[in-house]
Amino acid sequence: MTVRTLKSRADPSGYEPPPLDVSVRSEDPSAFMIEVRGELDLSTGPMLKQHLESYNDPSGSNGHPRRVVYLLPELKFMDARGLHYLLTAVDGHGPETITIREPSSSVCRLLELVGLDSMIEERANR
Numbered sequence: 001m002t003v004r005t006l007k008s009r010a011d012p013s014g015y016e017p018p019p020l021d022v023s024v025r026s027e028d029p030s031a032f033m034i035e036v037r038g039e040l041d042l043s044t045g046p047m048l049k050q051h052l053e054s055y056n057d058p059s060g061s062n063g064h065p066r067r068v069v070y071l072l073p074e075l076k077f078m079d080a081r082g083l084h085y086l087l088t089a090v091d092g093h094g095p096e097t098i099t100i101r102e103p104s105s106s107v108c109r110l111l112e113l114v115g116l117d118s119m120i121e122e123r124a125n126r
Contacts, residue, residue, distance in 0.1 A: 020044040021074075022051050031067040032090070037074035045085030052089045068093050069121075073102040078110055 019038035026032050040048060068090050078086070087098065101121045103111065111117045 020047055022048055024052070026065070030065060031069055032065045033069050033071060034089075035071040035074070036086070037076075039077040040075060040082030040086060041077065041079045042081040045082050048085050049089045065090070065093075067097050067099065069099045069101060071101050072107050073104060075104050075107050078107050080110075080114070083110060083114065083116075 020040065021035075021037040023035045024032055034052070036048065038044070070086065087093075098119055099121045100107075100111070100119045103120060108117070108120065111120060
């Protein structure tokens with residue numbers, strides 16, 4: 001299992017982006033589990049994309065996952081730009097190969113509004 005974590009930090013100008021914490025694990029080489037906590041928007045989206053760039057190279061040491069699973073119970077805020085970054089952070093993946101588990105209520109509402117709520121994994125006991 002591989003685990004990598006990113007935490008957002010203030011840049012030298014003193015601007016401090018909203019909090020973002022990303023953890024990646026690969027228990028199965030065909031799927032990456034990516035947990036995103038905090039806020040995902042225009043200011044933090046590039047950090048997510050940059051953090052996941054090592055997974056974009058199919059010839060890289062991590063391989064290229066066939067599926068991406070986002071765990072989002074602690075993602076407190078996501079706007080349309082954050083959704084764009086979520087969907088494009090790992091090249092070659094889009095709504096057809098991305099699954100979302102346990103989205104927070106605000107994330108769930110955004111996915112419903114844009115018609116992507118089919119990406120939410122159904123719970124087994126529903």
